[in-house]
Amino acid sequence: SVPATGCAGTSCAAVLPAAQLVPAHPVAGTERSGPEAGFATLFRGRWCIVTPLPETDPVATTRVADFWRRLGAAVDTMTPEHHDRVLAVTSHLPHLIAYSIVGTASDLEAVTESEVIKYSAGGFRDFTRIAASDPTMWRDVFLHNREAVLEMLGRFSEDLASLQRAIRWGDGEALFDLFTRTRAVRRSIVEQGQDDAREDFGRTHEG
Amino acid sequence: SVPATGCAGTSCAAVLPAAQLVPAHPVAGTERSGPEAGFATLFRGRWCIVTPLPETDPVATTRVADFWRRLGAAVDTMTPEHHDRVLAVTSHLPHLIAYSIVGTASDLEAVTESEVIKYSAGGFRDFTRIAASDPTMWRDVFLHNREAVLEMLGRFSEDLASLQRAIRWGDGEALFDLFTRTRAVRRSIVEQGQDDAREDFGRTHEG
Incomplete structure (x- = not known):
């Protein structure tokens, strides 16, 4: 939060x-x-x-x-309006997506919740940190910043559908291009001191 | 990766x-x-x-x-088949979503990439770690585990559309219920030693 x-x-x-x-x-x-x-x-x-x-x-x-x-x-x-759009993409949309995927994973029948927890180190566990944020505050954020959140969500859903199509049709080039482009964003965030530069956020690895 | x-x-x-x-x-x-x-x-x-x-x-x-x-x-x-389904939800889907949202954010005109980077501490930066993973390996993962990934992606998109609807129609109860339920998953992951128990993954906070 x-x-x-x-x-x-x-x-x-x-x-x-x-x-x-x-x-x-x-x-x-x-x-x-x-x-x-x-x-x-x-x-x-x-x-x-x-x-x-x-x-x-x-x-x-x-x-x-x-x-x-x-x-x-x-x-x-x-301006307050610009703030609402900036936060919709840097904060509200990530929270909504994290809540959603954690919900999807815990609803499965074919894969048990116990399996989801055991194998969460594959990437899933990062999403659960955000999805553990305060429910009351986040409900209110989504209700109050509805317009900007719906706009960003619409863009995200389009982009995700295009990735889905690339997977279905075996378009490896489209996947590779996006996956290469996104690395640069991480690099800038670390360079500007907005995240821990150590791998895995500097998590302890003592298990 | x-x-x-x-x-x-x-x-x-x-x-x-x-x-x-x-x-x-x-x-x-x-x-x-x-x-x-x-x-x-x-x-x-x-x-x-x-x-x-x-x-x-x-x-x-x-x-x-x-x-x-x-x-x-x-x-x-x-079995290899069950492995493919388990990994689709615990690893492949989170990676795909992280790549996708980082792509969406860097494509905006209304919010600049420099703003996305400055305000990434609102939640976005967690997604960029995963979206910095090896592009070649991840392209191949999606092409090889296509069936299971498309199935999980379909479920996720349905769940996300239902959240979108809750936001549009102001259904705070639906949002609150999901946001409360997802906290328990995080708790189990930490209890079973699959993630760092410290808040913010134990990130340094020296800026």
């Missing part, structure tokens, strides 16, 4: 009529939630997105940005 | 007519490939699947199983 800080727009404005509202959203976190899941370096080297409203005083925006920088985050400013 | 050991059936039989063939498949590995990517504890606590052929001498099967046990693996025996 990505912890969201701040308070919901309408409720704040009602209680504090003179308050300045500066929505901001850190892109950091783990699969655990609640105050106990925090740690000192949670925001270090991560990005925080600040989405000022048209009526927000720029001074208030600067103060909020400074607050996040002091926690170790880098700050980006964008 | 999951490194496959052994030699391909037909080629071995042609070169060594009296040889005993015992196909076996460890479920372990990282996104790196080749001999340099190995390490001493690679198979410790992981499972190795042995799939003897009808003509395989049971003594040879026992020897191969012992070999894998000495490397630290636990051994399971099943």
Whole structure:
């Protein structure tokens, strides 16, 4: 889960009529939630997105940005609409897909759930970390960012159908081309310090 | 990538007519490939699947199983057909989905690739590790296990379409139910020692 800080727009404005509202959203976190899941370096080297409203005083925006920088985050400013599209692809769609595949795997009859667990090291276990995120928060994310999520989901489903066709018709070249292209994205993420550079995320291998 | 050991059936039989063939498949590995990517504890606590052929001498099967046990693996025996279905769901489908979503994300116009990389800590970066696996090996996996992969992919697409519908129609209960159910799978994987129990896979958080 990505912890969201701040308070919901309408409720704040009602209680504090003179308050300045500066929505901001850190892109950091783990699969655990609640105050106990925090740690000192949670925001270090991560990005925080600040989405000022048209009526927000720029001074208030600067103060909020400074607050996040002091926690170790880098700050980006964008419109709420753009934020919703960026998060739909970098966070909401991955969560939806992870929840979905873990659900599919645990519904099978031909392969037992015990087999899925035993052989999860083949790749599946990565998806289960995300699919262990807070259900209440994620339900609300999907209901509130519906438009952008449905758009990204439509694109993903098209792309997946095209891969399905390549497999069915034995088009190895199409598969190889995509599989080669995606490596570069991983390389950039590691180079920009957004993920652990060690193989397997630096997992322990003591079994 | 999951490194496959052994030699391909037909080629071995042609070169060594009296040889005993015992196909076996460890479920372990990282996104790196080749001999340099190995390490001493690679198979410790992981499972190795042995799939003897009808003509395989049971003594040879026992020897191969012992070999894998000495490397630290636990051994399971099943038919090649069942192996193909198990791996389709625990390994091949997750890889296909990871490759696909990373491809979708890097094709967007509304959200730049640089934004995808900056905000990848929202969940996306987990998918990029798998999508950095060896392209040649994975092309061949999909072409050779076509039937089982297409079956699992069909089930996944149905389940995803049903989630899409729940989002479109605002059915929060359906979302919440699935998101709650999937947590248990993660718990079992950690309990059975198939993944790092620390949050975020024990990633470093120094940014």
